Amino acid sequence: MNSQAASVSKFLRRKTSRRLRRFYQFTLIALVLSVIIAACTNSEPGAIVTDPPDHNAALTIWWDKGFNLEEDEAIQQVVNDWSKQHNAPVELSFYTADDLSQKAQRALQAGNPPDIMMSNSAGKALIPRLAWQGELADVSDVIEPVQQLYPASVLDSVALYNNTNQKRSYYTVPISQSNIYIFYWRDLIQQAGFQESDIPQDWDTFWAFWQQVQDNLQNQPNQTIHGLGFSYSVASGDTYSMxxxxxxxxxxxxxxxxxxxxxxxxxxxxGIIDSLRWYTQFYQQRYVPLGSEDWRNSDNNTNLLNRTVVMTPNASLSIPATVRQDTDTYQNKLGILEFPNKPSGQPMRYLDDIRQAIVFADSENQKAAKEFLSYLIQPEAIENYLKAAGGRNLPVMTSILENSFWTNPADPHLSTATKILLEKQSRPFYSIYHPAYSLVVQENVWGQAINRIVVDRVSPGQAADDAIQQIQQIFAQWQ
Structure with missing residues (x-):
């Protein structure tokens, strides 16, 4: 080959090499961009998606986002284990309690619900209505193999009426339960000049005690702490529950x-008027923080943990779960109490708060959904999950609840919560008795009445009459 031909050949090889490099670079860039675009298209704010699947095959699960990371990690581990055992893709997404019910209703309207949804707030505000309307799958085949492990009160809470086929059946799967507890700071009542043994057990003197604690603390320099952490807002489920x-x-x-x-x-x-007057007096007398009329679900937790209130009622063990890693605070500083006796002197009767999972009737993967829930509620699996989740909610199976992990007095919070569940009287929330009451919960009719008294300064009688009329109108739609 002459020198001119050699030069041309060398030039062509260099040019070809540059073109190939450019081709590979452009291909790599295009691949990266396609992955980014796909991720942005398939995920939503607030959702955590695992193993992005083929939507025609994946089991889709929407789960209540936990108060702590360990709660989310615990159900994530259960999902991963089941997915590997069954060689089945799963899309698990977490949403806040405030968003989940609304998102579910939009998905139903669009004809694209998930396969499984687990939501604490929806148990009172949405699920009874969905069962009535025939939107839920019958899950009796999930519950019946382990039915003997549940107490009758739990089974009553998940047996709902379907107006489409005119029968009552199991339309939800009980996952865990909680109750309403009273949390307080031991060192603050000591700073106010009291001991725990000074806390009364009868109704009127019990609540007056926390007022006196505030008075004593606020008489000290630079103290603005309030005695009670009650919620008075429409936006907070704690207002309704309390x-x-x-x-x-x-x-x-x-x-x-x-x-x-x-x-x-x-x-x-x-009785409604008297209850409204009793509850709102503490706001009017400034024994709760200003701003509690605008609190959201987590604000009573935040105010207690920030020590701006001495005590607060709360409908789960989320407060002690937040400080569990701080042994001194968990064991010694943060206290937990049962409710005092009723004004009549009788023991308090609690309202069962059952966390429930549902399978939608239009689920594309109903068989897989039921298989997953059957796997989750096996005694060993469900107990391991609830332990890993930090103990914010307790088991619904009595045999598990009686285990030493939940009853050990060395854990003051779990053992007190377990004692209430095992020993105290309880009943379901009213939405179990009639699905129309779930709209009373959703619209927070009692929160509206309370908020009008403290913000708009209407009388308890007027607020009660307006609430009664609103409830009557809701029920009239179901006749």
Missing amino acids: FEHILEAHDVQLLTPNGDLLIENPQTRQ
């Missing part, structure tokens, strides 16, 4: 177990 217990404490019965509304009874009306 006030339902106040109605129970005052022996106000709104519905019969058959779903008959008793709210027109003059005695019931007066």
Whole structure:
């Protein structure tokens, strides 16, 4: 080959090499961009997606986002284990309690619900209505193999009426339970000049005690702490949950177990007025922080943990779970109490708060959904999951609840919560008796009444009458 031909050949090889490099570079860039675009397209704010699947095959699960990371990690591990055992892809997404119910309703309207949804708030505000409307799959085949392990009260809470096929059946799977507890700072009541043994057990003196603690603390220099961490907002489920217990404490019965509304009874009306007056007096007397009329679900937790209130009721063990890693705070500084006796002197009756999972009737993977839930509620699996989740919620199976992990007095929070569940009287929330009451929960009718008294300064009588009328209108739509 002459020198000119050699030069041309060398030039062509260099040019070809440059083109190949450019081709590979452009191909790599295009591949990276396609992955980024796909990720942005398939995920939503607030969702955590694992193993992005083929949507035609994947089991889709929407789960209540935990208060702590370990809660999310615990269910993630269960999902991973099941997915590997069954060689089945799973898409697990977490959403806050405030978002999950609304997102589920939008998905149903669009005809694209997930296969499984687990939500604590939806258990009272949405699920009974979905069962009534025939939107849920019957999960009796999931529950019946382990039915003997559940107490009757739990089974009653998940047996809902389907108006489409005119029968009551199991339409939800009980996952865990909690109750309403009272948390407080031991060192703050000592700073106010009291000991734990000074806390009364009868109704009026119990609540007056926390008022006196505030008075004593605020008489000290640079103290603005409040005695009570009650919520008065429409946005907070704690307002509803606490006030339902106040109605129970005052022996106000709104519905019969058959779903008959008793709210027109003059005695019931007066009980509602008295309960509203009792609850709102603490705001009016400034024994709760200003701003509690605007609290959201986590704000009572935050105010206690920030030590701006001495005590707060809360409907789970999320507060001690937050400080579990701080042994001194968990064991010694943070206290937990049962509710005092009712004004009548009778022991308090608690409202069962069952966390439930549902399978939608339009689920594309109903068989896989039921297989996953059957796997999750096996005694060993469900106990391991609840332990790994940090103990914010407790087992629903009595045999598990009696295990030493939950009853050990060395853990003051778990053992007290377990004692309440095992020994105290309870009943379901009213939405179990009639699905119309789930709209009362969703609209937070009691939160509206309470908020109007403290913000708009209407009388308890007027707020009660407006609430009664609103509830009657809701129930009239279900006749």
